[in-house]
Amino acid sequence: MTFAIFKKASFAAITATAVLAAAPSFAWCPGNYAGANVNGYGNEVGVGNAGCGNHTQVDVYGNGNSTIAVTDGHGNYTAVGTAGYGNGTYTSTNGSGNTVGAATIGVGNTTNINTNGNGNFVAAVTTGTGNYTSSNVNGSGNVVAIVNGN
Structure with a gap:
């Protein structure tokens, strides 16, 4: 199991995170992609390659980019x-x-990376400032990180 969660001093994100489980390659499957932006200043982007499932993005009063x-x-x-x-x-x-x-x-940046992992990764931040990064490489299990405040 290889799990890593890195947090800089003050933690935050326009979107806190969780990552997913692994599987071999699958045949190309379009899936569903939805992007909604309400009174926001930024871009909502959803990209899927050979992915089957649902992809949803919602940004309310957000200034920045979600990918x-x-x-x-x-x-x-x-x-x-x-x-x-x-x-x-x-x-x-x-x-x-x-x-x-x-x-x-x-206020800050959130980055989530999962490569060939089995399990769920959940990160939540409320009223935080800073940067948050979680990564899983060839792991299996669960990682949970929750931060409230700074």
């Missing part, structure tokens, strides 16, 4: 940002499972 990328993945990917200033990035390669990110009033 979701899935390669050969089966599962659900959700990013939610409320009153966030910064960037949220989700990347899954050969993953099968669920990825969930949620941040409220976060």
